[in-house]
Amino acid sequence: xxxxxxxxxxxxxxxxxxxxxxxxxxxxxxxxxxxxxxxxxxxxxxxxxxxxxxxxxxxxxxxxxxxxxxxxxxxxxxxxxxxxxxxxxxxxxxxxxxxx
Amino acid sequence: xxxxxxxxxxxxxxxxxxxxxxxxxxxxxxxxxxxxxxxxxxxxxxxxxxxxxxxxxxxxxxxxxxxxxxxxxxxxxxxxxxxxxxxxxxxxxxxxxxxxxxxxxxxxxxxxxxxxxxxxxxxxxxxxxxxxxxxxxxxxxxxxxxxxxxxxxxxxxxxxxxxxxxxxxxxxxxxxxxxxxxxxxxxxxxxxxxxxxxxxxxxxxxxxxxxxxxxxxxxxxxxxxxxxxxxxxxxxxxxxxxxxxxxxxxxxxxxxxxxxxxxxxxxxxxxxxxxxxxxxxxxxxxxxxxxxxxxxxxxxxxxxxxxxxxxxxxxxxxxxxxxxxxxxx
Numbered sequence: 001x002x003x004x005x006x007x008x009x010x011x012x013x014x015x016x017x018x019x020x021x022x023x024x025x026x027x028x029x030x031x032x033x034x035x036x037x038x039x040x041x042x043x044x045x046x047x048x049x050x051x052x053x054x055x056x057x058x059x060x061x062x063x064x065x066x067x068x069x070x071x072x073x074x075x076x077x078x079x080x081x082x083x084x085x086x087x088x089x090x091x092x093x094x095x096x097x098x099x100x
Numbered sequence: 101x102x103x104x105x106x107x108x109x110x111x112x113x114x115x116x117x118x119x120x121x122x123x124x125x126x127x128x129x130x131x132x133x134x135x136x137x138x139x140x141x142x143x144x145x146x147x148x149x150x151x152x153x154x155x156x157x158x159x160x161x162x163x164x165x166x167x168x169x170x171x172x173x174x175x176x177x178x179x180x181x182x183x184x185x186x187x188x189x190x191x192x193x194x195x196x197x198x199x200x201x202x203x204x205x206x207x208x209x210x211x212x213x214x215x216x217x218x219x220x221x222x223x224x225x226x227x228x229x230x231x232x233x234x235x236x237x238x239x240x241x242x243x244x245x246x247x248x249x250x251x252x253x254x255x256x257x258x259x260x261x262x263x264x265x266x267x268x269x270x271x272x273x274x275x276x277x278x279x280x281x282x283x284x285x286x287x288x289x290x291x292x293x294x295x296x297x298x299x300x301x302x303x304x305x306x307x308x309x310x311x312x313x314x315x316x317x318x319x320x321x322x323x324x325x326x327x328x329x330x331x332x333x334x335x336x337x338x339x340x341x342x343x344x345x346x347x348x349x350x351x352x353x354x355x356x357x358x359x360x361x362x363x364x365x366x367x368x369x370x371x372x373x374x375x376x377x378x379x380x381x382x383x384x385x386x387x388x389x390x391x392x393x394x395x396x397x398x399x400x401x402x403x404x405x406x407x408x409x410x411x412x413x414x415x416x417x418x419x420x421x422x423x424x425x426x427x428x429x
Contacts, residue, residue, distance in 0.1 A: 012412065014151035015192065018385050020420045023146035029368065030386030032408045073407060076179075089301070089317060089346070091363075093407065 003100050006040040007062035008054030009033070022048050031096060032069035035062045063098045070096055112136075118423065127426075136426040145418025146382045147370070147402070151193050153411030157183065157404040161209030161256075162349070162392030163216040163236075166399040166415055167191030170216055170236065171392055173200055173207035177409045180205070182224065186241070188213065189401065189413065198240040202232045206252035208266060209392075210304075214238040215260040217284060220269060222252040229272050233284070235261040248289050249280055255304035257311035257330070262286030265308045265330065268316065270300035277318050281335070283308055293334045297326050303350030303393075305357040305373075306330070312338075312354045312373065315362060317346040323364050327378070329354050341378045343369050349393030351400040358400050358416065363389040370416070372397060386412050 010017075011034050018028055025044040029037040036054065038045035049056060057065070073093040077085070084090055104127065105111055113119075114129045118137060122128065127138040153171060160174025160183075171194075172186040184203030187194045200207075204221030211217050216236040223230050231250030234241040251269030258264035264284040270276045279294035295313060302316025311330035318324045325344035328335040341359060348362030355375035361367055361384055368387030371378040384402060391405030400416035 012149055012152065012386070012410070014149055014413065017149040018147075020146050020148045020417055021423070023148050023382065023385065024142065024144070024420050024422055027383065028385040029383075030412075069408070088319070088322065089363075 003040045003059070005037045005059070005099055006045060006049075007057045007059060007098065008036055008038075008049045008052075009057055009062075009065065010036055010049070010052040010054035017052060018048070031062075031066045031098070032073070033065040035065050035098075037062075037098065059098055059100055066096050066098060070094075122423070124421070133425075137423055138426060139421060139423050141419040142422040143419045144382065145372075145397070145416050146420055147384050147414040147416050149385060150401075150413040150415045151189075152413055153187050153194050153404060154196060155183070155185075156406070156409035156411045157185075158388075158390040158406040158409050159205040159207075160392055160404060161207045161218055162394045162401070162403045163209050163211045164189075164213045164394050164401075166395040166401045168213040169394050169401050169403065170197075170209075170213055171403045172209060172216075172218055172236075173204050173221065174404065175205045175409075176411075180224075186236070189403070194413075200234055200241050201243055202230060202234070204230060204232070204252075206270075206301075208252075208254040208256045208269075210256040210258040210264050211236070211260050215262070217258070217261045217264045219256070219264070219266050219284075220247055220250065220252050220254055222272065227272060229270075233289070237261070245288055248282055248291055249278065251278055251280075251300070253300040255302040255313045255316070257304050257306040258284070258308050263308050265292075265311050267304070267311070267313055267330070267335075268295055268299050268302055270317075276300070281330070295335050296328055296337055297324060299324055299326075301346040301348075303348045303359045303362075305350045305352045306354045308332070310354045312350070312352075312357050314341055314350060314357075314359050314373070314378075315345050315348050327373070339377045341371055342380055343371070345369070345389075347389035347391075349391045349402060349405075351393045351395045352397045356397040358393070358395075358397050360384055360393060360400075360402055360416075361388050361391045361405060384414055386414070388412065
């Protein structure tokens with residue numbers, strides 16, 4: 001099945017990391033672990049990954065990085081007191097499933 | 101009939117690569133790509149990344165404009181460290197300013213870089229809710245009379261340290277969600293008419309005379325998409341947001357506002373208010389909640405937030421410059 005997205009790991013250095021032109025051309029999605037999702041088979045996505053010197057990851061590799069980050073956040077949440085956990089707004093970090 | 105030569109003063113030029121700084125309306129032929137291109141201003145806004153804050157802050161408050169913004173208070177990792185730090189963004193980079201007198205999380209704030217107000221919040225340990233009010237004069241924070249009802253996570257509208265509206269909020273005991281509205285005139289807080297829907301961690305925009313409250317957490321059963329508009333006397337229900345959420349940020353006015361980020365479901369969503377309805381527009385590049393916002397629908401700033409707590413900053417601009425290819429397909 002053809003993939004819709006591609007993934008890379010790149011550290012967000014701030015201004016210019018994603019500029020307005022790039023943002024107007026493609027949709028970005030950032031995930032824990034400096035994982036970024038951009039459209040697959042897309043010139044602007046490929047150019048952006050090259051610009052930020054992103055390390056391309058397969059979806060499974062990217063998923064592993066994100067899952068590790070989420071599990072660490074969940075462990076931190078699990079270590080809280082029952083009083084803290086009972087706050088309805090303090091929800092346990094949810095699992096993140098990356099799309100193909 | 102007008103011609104390109106007549107309106108632009110030159111014929112369409114051939115280039116081997118796109119010109120570095122084309123003018124709006126300029127058309128050129130890219131010989132390498134074998135296509136005709138032009139540049140124009142698209143009304144659609146988009147987010148771009150900007151320099152991150154010194155720490156991965158969240159649950160703090162923001163004030164100002166896209167190129168002159170303050171962020172103060174909040175938490176930073178690891179372990180929800182509490183901070184009273186104030187940072188200033190000048191459109192390029194962040195610099196540290198004088199700390200709040202009372203470090204706190206879930207603080208609310210409004211105003212501009214030279215004249216801002218920080219109100220309420222939560223001071224752990226001990227689950228202490230504070231109504232502390234601090235006034236910023238571009239140099240330091242000074243303590244002022246506290247909110248009539250101490251609470252955290254209020255919605256805020258207002259333009260200076262002498263003109264702020266605080267609405268809703270969380271008392272963290274009993275019926276937590278509040279509908280209270282209080283107006284600050286630079287000296288004292290005065291209670292005004294309640295919100296129709298009691299809530300906290302909502303978005304806010306506007307001024308003390310014309311404010312907007314949107315989204316938030318209401319325990320009824322939990323998250324709300326409701327929008328209310330303040331006319332200096334009372335709150336009136338308006339059309340809901342498309343996506344209910346809390347811990348979101350807002351910017352703008354009662355006739356042109358942005359709501360971005362927040363908890364529940366996709367947290368990168370941005371919606372734009374035109375005075376009547378909310379329309380979904382371009383997402384944040386990095387979805388997050390517990391962020392702060394300031395600015396207008398043409399130039400906004402999203403500051404901090406989590407997860408991940410990385411102090412991420414994004415700039416919203418509309419319209420944006422777009423280079424397009426002219427196709428005969």
